[in-house]
Amino acid sequence: MEKKFKITYNESNVLGSVPYVLVKEFDLTPNILKANIAGDGSGTMIVSVVGKEDVIDRAMERVKEIGYVVCPMENHIHKDDKKCWSCGACVSVCPTNSISVDDDFHVIVNYSSCVACGSCVDACSVKALKLVI
């Protein structure tokens, strides 16, 4: 299975390698989707991890032990169905094809393949899409 996490670091552990821990100790497949480091050494990364669920859970406990803040990401892109009028403007700006239209031409979001890039947010004319990280 695939899970996404937000991992927060600071000056004390910014030079450490979370992906190394995930690969070497747990044989998982991490993919860093987004990362930033501020001038004071603090920052966050969004990482997608593929592997068995129990292994992912144990691996994340280990990442916490070595000093990172780990926050699982669920519904990180939020679509307000009361606001959305299914125009479709967001569909073609999504790089992972996570937004599409169903058989009735209503806009739908596949939350699991969304990589939280935020490209759709400013394509929406009614502020129905929000990135919650």
Add this chain to the structure above:
Amino acid sequence: MAKTYEEINEKIRSKRAVVYTAEEIIDIVKKKGIEKAAEEVDVVTTGTFGAMCSSGAFLNFGHATPPIRMTDIRLNDVPVDGGLAAVDTFVGATSLTEDPAKGYGGAHVIEDLVAGKSIHLHAWGPGTDCYVRKDIDTHITLDDINEAYLYNPRNCYQNYGIATNTSGRTIYTYMGKLLPRMKNATYSSAGQLSPLLNDPHLETIGMGTHIFLAGGEGYVTWQGTQYKTNVEEVNGVPIGGCRTLALIGDMKQMNAKYLRGLDITGYGISLAIGVGIPIPILNKDILQRCCISDDQIFAQLTDYSLPTGRKEMARYSYAELRSGSIEYEGKKIRTSSLSSYSGARAVAGELKSWIEDGDFELNKPVLQFPKTAKLKTLTEDWL
């Protein structure tokens, strides 16, 4: 066998009218054949639900005691027109608050009024011998004011272009967010459901045509602005923006579901309106034209990174556009609709049920719109 408006209305009144949407009629005619279908079917309903900037509302607030002649008027901080009579105004859809970051404009005022929300009215006037008051600060709702008419100088564009971006940076346009190097393309027509693509030469649509406007009843009042006829046709319909309609309707009957204020990033405010037009099946030629389907309607791809002189790069059918991607010189380009096709379906479906229930009759236009028209352009004074 030809039918008359009166024969169709007689069937509507007795709830016997046979009505299909412009989408449903395609298969009905394939199954029954044009002759039989033309005899059986009385009305085809069309629908569209997209952005139209050329929209607004005429309002009359009623007089305060003592009265004021308003010349500077704000509704929820949106400046609206002070150039009409004392307590009349026109709310232009694209009018914006002083702080554009709010993303709130005239279109949102119109949506909020129809949704029944309370609107802050702040107005000033010069103070005259007959209108002594100089300012008023109050709140209004749609129920509190005398008249509220939605008015579109232009709506129901008969087809429109496809936008892409060949430049190296993302551009934000009224055709939506266009990613660099042709990563995506956008289009806006409802295609096979769109009113003027089902009656391409306006045989049945003209001044006085009774329509569905944002959930209420409305009428076609005139040809729309930027009306033209000199556009290439394929399969009997134009391949670009062509004829347009001016529309009016009573806001007090409307439903905010079909009237949405839009904040289009980098462009500004617009108003999405659900419009449905019934087409009376007076003869089989009119029905034949209602059978047009997305694979027979084409539009032109143009480059919106160019400030002017956007030439046709390629043309695609709405069936291709709606498939999710098109191909240009071997490269796949993902597509987005900018108008709500599910909304257009809902409009055509609701109008259909009004007619089937005997609540909505059709009328013959009192004036036909021009058979030929060209656009003029604006030139600068020689510097």
